[in-house]
Amino acid sequence: MDQRRIMVVEDHAQTRELLQYNLQAAGYEVRTAGGGEQGLDAMARWRPDLVLLDIMLPELDGLEVCRRLKQAPALRSVPVIMLTARSEEVDRVVGLELGAEDYVVKPFSPRELLLRIKNALRRAGAESVNVDDTWRFEGLVLNFAAHELEVDGEKRQLTATEHRLLKELVQARGRVLSRDHLLDTVWNTDFEGASRTVDTHMRRLRAKLDTYAECIETVRGVGYRFKS
Incomplete structure (x- = not known):
């Protein structure tokens, strides 16, 4: 089976490296970006199976990246998990309304994040048992x-x-x-x-x-x- 591709868009270098390390150790193919524009460009060229997206990005924040991603015909079906240091309800709601599939509040457990990724990928690729294609x-x-x-x-x-x-x-x-x-x-x-x-x-x-x-x-x- 081909490796599942995960795109990490995170401006904090240490967090980005930690995510990359844990994801690769779990068997995923990973690419990273430190900003929103860079992330969108990379996604368009390398269609990931899932995106980990920080909200607090310079210039183009994660919410705007999510909005543009969900408007792009080639990328709108890619599941997004938002990463945020904000715990306020409004930020979670806005992310979900823009089309994000899940969110994780920092600091987070790598084990929990990997489980959420696994569940998001499973839901995205799940076959219907009651409905034909x-x-x-x-x-x-x-x-x-x-x-x-x-x-x-x-x-x-x-x-x-x-x-x-x-x-x-x-x-x-x-x-x-x-x-x-x-x-x-x-x-x-x-x-x-x-x-x-x-x-x-x-x-x-x-x-x-x-x-x-x-x-x-x-x-x-x-x-x-x-x-x-």
């Missing part, structure tokens, strides 16, 4: 293998998070999924302030579903349901 409903075509959807023949790209969220909804179609359930299965997080992240991603999904937006139904006080 392509699922159709009227003019709506969901291609889970390609992280794509078609709305009346027009292709729409999905980010890795949108892909997992939509797959979770379709797998459970007809059943209501709570925000807590979605946070646990899609983002692997359960802190209370992240619940609005689910709502933000639902709005984005509905926008991409266009005329089929009503397929995602809000059940007030409970969560969401995919109806077809």
Whole structure:
């Protein structure tokens, strides 16, 4: 099996070297960058399987890097784990809303970080047991293998998070999924302030579903349901 590729974007040299050492010792292929622009350029040339991204970067901060990465067609499906010395809830929420899959607050345990990386890679590459690679409903075509959807023949790209969220909804179609359930299965997080992240991603999904937006139904006080 080919080595999984991990891109580390971290401006603190000692932390960057420590991350590289631990990741390589765990069997990953690693490249590093000390700034946001440098990191984005490296990602475009060397498509990683996962990105470790510090928030506090000079010139172009990690949140902006994440935003640009999730807007790039070739990179939007790459999972991002944010690294931050900030512990405030708002920073975690903003990172998740921009499309990050997870976050780790410094100082962190290398063992914990490796576990989070393993889980993020597993979720990103997980095969559906209940949904075929392509699922159709009227003019709506969901291609889970390609992280794509078609709305009346027009292709729409999905980010890795949108892909997992939509797959979770379709797998459970007809059943209501709570925000807590979605946070646990899609983002692997359960802190209370992240619940609005689910709502933000639902709005984005509905926008991409266009005329089929009503397929995602809000059940007030409970969560969401995919109806077809």
